[in-house]
Amino acid sequence: MPGEAELRLRERLARLKSLPLLGGARLSGEVERLERQLERLAAEPEADADEIWRSVELARHADRPYTLDYVDRLLDDFVELHGDRGRADDAAIVGGLGRFAGRTVALLGHQKARDIGERMKRNFGMAYPEGYRKAMRVMELADRHGFPVVTLVDTPGAYPGVAAEQHGQGGAIARSQAVMARLGVPTVSCIIGEGGSGGAVALALADRVLMQENAIYSVITPEGCAAILWRDASAAKKAAAAFKPDAAHCLELGVIDAIVPEPEGGAQTDPDAAATLLAESLGEALEELDGVPADELRRRRRAKFRAIGVFA
Amino acid sequence: MSTSRIDVEIEHKHAPPPDGKRHPNTCPKCASHYRDDELEESLWVCPHCGHHFPMRARARIAHLADEGSFVESAADLRSEDPLGFFDLRPYTERLAEAEVSTGLGEAMVTGEAAIDQRPCELAVMDFAFLGGSMGSVVGEKLSRACDAAAERSVPLVAVTASGGARMQEGILSLMQMPKTVCAVEDLHDAGAALFVVMAHPTTAGVLASFASLADVTVAEPGALIAFTGPRVVQQTTREKLPDDFALSEQNLRFGHLDAILPRRELRPYLARLLRLFGDAR
Numbered sequence: 001m002p003g004e005a006e007l008r009l010r011e012r013l014a015r016l017k018s019l020p021l022l023g024g025a026r027l028s029g030e031v032e033r034l035e036r037q038l039e040r041l042a043a044e045p046e047a048d049a050d051e052i053w054r055s056v057e058l059a060r061h062a063d064r065p066y067t068l069d070y071v072d073r074l075l076d077d078f079v080e081l082h083g084d085r086g087r088a089d090d091a092a093i094v095g096g097l098g099r100f101a102g103r104t105v106a107l108l109g110h111q112k113a114r115d116i117g118e119r120m121k122r123n124f125g126m127a128y129p130e131g132y133r134k135a136m137r138v139m140e141l142a143d144r145h146g147f148p149v150v151t152l153v154d155t156p157g158a159y160p161g162v163a164a165e166q167h168g169q170g171g172a173i174a175r176s177q178a179v180m181a182r183l184g185v186p187t188v189s190c191i192i193g194e195g196g197s198g199g200a201v202a203l204a205l206a207d208r209v210l211m212q213e214n215a216i217y218s219v220i221t222p223e224g225c226a227a228i229l230w231r232d233a234s235a236a237k238k239a240a241a242a243f244k245p246d247a248a249h250c251l252e253l254g255v256i257d258a259i260v261p262e263p264e265g266g267a268q269t270d271p272d273a274a275a276t277l278l279a280e281s282l283g284e285a286l287e288e289l290d291g292v293p294a295d296e297l298r299r300r301r302r303a304k305f306r307a308i309g310v311f312a
Numbered sequence: 313m314s315t316s317r318i319d320v321e322i323e324h325k326h327a328p329p330p331d332g333k334r335h336p337n338t339c340p341k342c343a344s345h346y347r348d349d350e351l352e353e354s355l356w357v358c359p360h361c362g363h364h365f366p367m368r369a370r371a372r373i374a375h376l377a378d379e380g381s382f383v384e385s386a387a388d389l390r391s392e393d394p395l396g397f398f399d400l401r402p403y404t405e406r407l408a409e410a411e412v413s414t415g416l417g418e419a420m421v422t423g424e425a426a427i428d429q430r431p432c433e434l435a436v437m438d439f440a441f442l443g444g445s446m447g448s449v450v451g452e453k454l455s456r457a458c459d460a461a462a463e464r465s466v467p468l469v470a471v472t473a474s475g476g477a478r479m480q481e482g483i484l485s486l487m488q489m490p491k492t493v494c495a496v497e498d499l500h501d502a503g504a505a506l507f508v509v510m511a512h513p514t515t516a517g518v519l520a521s522f523a524s525l526a527d528v529t530v531a532e533p534g535a536l537i538a539f540t541g542p543r544v545v546q547q548t549t550r551e552k553l554p555d556d557f558a559l560s561e562q563n564l565r566f567g568h569l570d571a572i573l574p575r576r577e578l579r580p581y582l583a584r585l586l587r588l589f590g591d592a593r
Contacts (some may be wrong), residue, residue: 160540170519229399309448
């Protein structure tokens with residue numbers, strides 16, 4: 001459907017072309033870019049939007065395995081650690097120690113839930129600053145003892161509430177990333193469902209960032225983006241197609257290092273198989289990082305993130 | 313019914329005209345109106361009630377830096393459109409329009425400068441450029457400013473004003489958070505300092521990355537400093553918001569700021585910090 005979007009683009013293009021006074025290289029670049037966009041619009045079928053939306057739905061599927069479902073299947077001798085040592089224990093993030101592939105690791109992850117009571121307890125996987133402070137405490141503990149850190153990311157976003165703001169949501173997310181940038185132990189993150197904005201990236205500044213096939217990773221929820229840019233929350237599908245939160249596009253943009261396959265039809269169809277596939281990828285990533293000195297880990301990790309971006 | 317109608321009239325006595333377009337020189341707090349030169353003279357602070365109007369990046373630099381000391385860097389960096397993003401209008405068009413209307417290439421201006429004869433690196437954001445949103449170019453400029461400061465062993469002074477990540481760059485804009493965090497960590501490892509001045513508004517992705525990692529953090533009065541702004545908090549949680557919700561004053565009370573400083577006091581305060589950090593031994 002060329003429709004509205006194409007018509008509007010053509011109109012802008014015509015207008016830009018008829019503005020010789022603004023001239024210069026910059027503007028002719030604009031025209032070229034608009035023309036390229038037009039081509040892309042014509043080439044990209046609706047199918048792409050459907051494919052992306054399918055990922056959004058699967059990433060949020062109620063039966064999709066959550067962090068503790070993987071902990072049960074991946075870790076032996078798991079000991080959960082509670083509390084941020086300051087104020088509270090935020091159940092939206094779980095953390096602990098366990099044995100994985102013959103070594104002790106620290107595992108952190110957002111935790112969603114299925115029944116309503118448990119969902120309230122887990123706050124739908126939306127953490128308060130206390131959750132990120134617990135994460136930082138566990139990561140620092142791991143660093144002291146040389147345990148690799150594995151994080152599983154699955155959150156619609158950090159909790160947007162009055163108390164969360166008062167307790168310093170922004171600062172907690174920033175400092176959690178800073179702690180991850182400082183760790184001298186190997187770190188692997190996997191987006192296992194919704195990688196929602198700052199609340200997700202707070203746990204994802206890792207040496208290796210993986211993403212399950214049907215997970216999404218995005219700067220804002222499709223609904224939020226639609227409400228702001230289209231002024232219409234029901235345009236969520238259109239918004240998702242525009243900002244492309246699916247694994248394939250994240251890989252293409254250099255934001256993640258690898259995609260973790262899921263069983264046919266999505267992780268919810270066979271959680272055991274999904275866990276096996278996840279374990280393989282995590283194990284591989286940790287093996288690659290084995291024996292790399294702490295300084296070198298930090299240097300490479302920071303260099304990797306500092307290279308992300310597209311500009312002219 | 314009639315009483316409520318009277319209330320409404322009273323409430324709206326000083327409110328913006330019905331079309332919602334208040335003149336930019338009219339104080340939103342006390343409705344005083346100023347000429348351009350009056351506002352410039354007062355550093356865009358309402359002389360009547362102290363409301364801080366937004367300050368443009370160039371004006372901010374001219375005010376903070378010693379005359380003639382500022383040398384801009386990375387001025388030619390421009391955003392690309394990696395996603396071919398198209399909402400109601402194409403991203404490329406929004407960029408071109410922002411450049412024409414602000415005279416800036418991006419939402420952040422960086423360069424070396426001196427404040428009261430103390431050398432430093434400056435990174436100043438401009439809310440007028442697409443809401444001061446952080447995309448690849450803002451991330452890169454901040455990142456390079458960290459390196460420049462580290463290399464010269466001088467503090468980096470960042471003035472923030474941002475609505476958050478630049479949605480039109482999708483996940484790449486989110487990645488500017490870890491990117492700037494890593495840059496600040498490298499800056500700190502090199503032994504250099506970061507001072508952040510939070511202007512209205514400092515929110516979302518900028519607050520949740522480099523802006524919160526400063527050695528000393530101050531804010532202008534009445535600035536909105538929030539990961540999630542009041543409108544969204546109210547809509548999603550239906551909680552009753554405190555009067556000063558997420559403003560500088562509340563942030564100071566909850567321990568997130570070192571000080572709130574009126575605009576005129578920023579320059580001497582930064583000069584004092586630069587002396588303290590520069591003359592450590």
